[in-house]
Amino acid sequence: MSTRMFGVLTAQILGALMGCAIATGAWALYIEEFAIGNWSSATCDTNPADDRGAWPGMADAWYNQMGAFGHFKAGRWVDGFMTKQHECDPLYNASCLDYLSWSGYGYDWADAAIAAYHGTHVGSNYWAGLQRYPFSADGDCWVRAGNSGNTYFGDQWLKFFIASSCFSADASTIPNIRVAMAKPNSVLRSHQWDGFHGIMWISGSYNGNYQNTAWAGHFVPISTAWVTNHHIQGKFSCQWYDPFNWFGTCKDQCPVAYSIGVNGGDALNRLLNERYNFVQPNPGSNAGYAWMYYPGCKPEGSPPM
């Protein structure tokens, strides 16, 4: 019996004992969390002004709720020696280890994963996420997705990826997100990428939004679960007299859900139906893509959608 099969069976048995077993026909997913709250005690960004102590708790909320549904909690990685090495694909550099087992925290070992750390976007090309230490092979402190050539998810296992990170699904990068979701010449591909247009916000009071995403993602599409629970309308940067945005002085938090398929229609059908307990067959291609968003959503950092 493989390590993965043993883990799945263990998870299902434990889930059943806890009275929250996923029903017959569903398949326990391997889940992983990669979160950073402290950069300043590492080397990539030693500025304490960039630390965000509450961020891992937000990712924990998703991870723990997924576990409560009987999925196998394959790894919770917070701070520590977080580098690009665990996220990048060997196609980029032979030292990349995204395929490594949970003991080596490779991103592509999980079926569903959440990452939580600072991000930016490099032009209209791709999202980049700030790590704690540089990757020894290239000295880079950023994981780089989209068409960077660094990241290829799904050729091993990773189907559903949440990037709790600024600009992680910025509208300007939409056409290229698909590139990191399929490795050239691989028949296996990733299914869905959820992130934010513009800047996102950190607070322990938002833990429930992540927990609710995991919860609702078992009953309605993950896409809907993500965008409904993370769209925070008219709450940020308001004038003091405008706590409910009656005067239009506020900004929003703008979630985006994204999928791939053989064409736009196929990608859209996956986007509108896939759940953590209803996983569609492997996408036949990443030629098509579809996304879900709130038109007019107005974040800090980027133009309105």
Next chain:
Amino acid sequence: MSSYISKCLRFLAAALLVAAAGATYAQTGGGTIGGVQNIDQITKFVDGALPPIIGSSNTELAKQLLAPPLAPPLSKTFSLPLASRAVFGRSQPAFAPDCSRAGTAVNEPDQGDCNAFIGTPDGPGQFTQLSFSKNLGVGNIRFVSRPAFNPNFVPGDLKPVTISDGAALDQAVAFLSGNFGLSKTEFPLPPAGVPNAAPFVSGLAVAGGSVTGEQVAPVVIQKLVQIPRGLLLNLQDTSGQVVPFVPAPGVAKILIDASGIVGGIVENWQELRVDPTLDPANAKTRSQLINEIAQDLLADGGARIANVSAHIVYSSDWRGTFGYLVPAVQVYVAPATGQLNVDQLGLIESQKIGTAGIVREYALIGRPDFAVPGR
């Protein structure tokens, strides 16, 4: 070559501005990336953001905040038959076996939900579920539904939602108050004539494309109505500016598609009570609050600032079946604002700058016997 040099010069200018950032900060025609501020500069930001209602003495403000008009809680107004009829119609849902258990094995209030549903959560079938807090003081009600999976879907099957924002808001208000027991008096609905008449309604769209040039044009498939909870206090500052509602714990969301209401979330709509141990005489002064907030931001990741905003809000001190109201100041720190341009984004990358915003709360009224962390 000249454009390359020009780009380099603009990049250098942006870098110099951020390097020199302090009380002033980088602005290169796009948005703004905040510099790392010292305590004096943070103090100025916070002072500029705090509502002028918060003055040198806040005893009267605290008195007002400790006498809010609270509507009857969900534990008294939520009716399962009403909610069930609204969600399931004449169909009879199955109830999870643990619905009748409101306490844990160690006899503490169960913070979990009772689930009533029709269909199987897994697989491709149609499914509808109503979940609600076993102890309704927790304040969660969730209604989810989905149609059966259509393997032959084509984009032309998408049904645009055509309901107006105003009608969507009206439907949501009627549903939440009529079926879930939420009081309309705690909905901070905008009065007629304000600039943003529909602050709580958003359209949810899907779109698609492909590398071959295929375009799936955007279609708005849902309206999301999200109504934050507010308590009517009509706070007024010395200039006469009135803030009618004060934000309180809880948000209610309703999803409407072309067929009508297809989902609802009431989150954290807690049973709230006034804390009898809070004394208005212990209200913090403006300078005390500014100092507390500035010191906290400096100490814990909040010193990179492009903008600070703040509101008077209610937080909650959760007690298992209800929450004590905690008058507080909610502070939003944005490390970057506006629309960042390519040079600024390049700067974030090269200088490894964190841009995620921060939300924190600080109690307005002190407790002499113990310190309440301002989170």
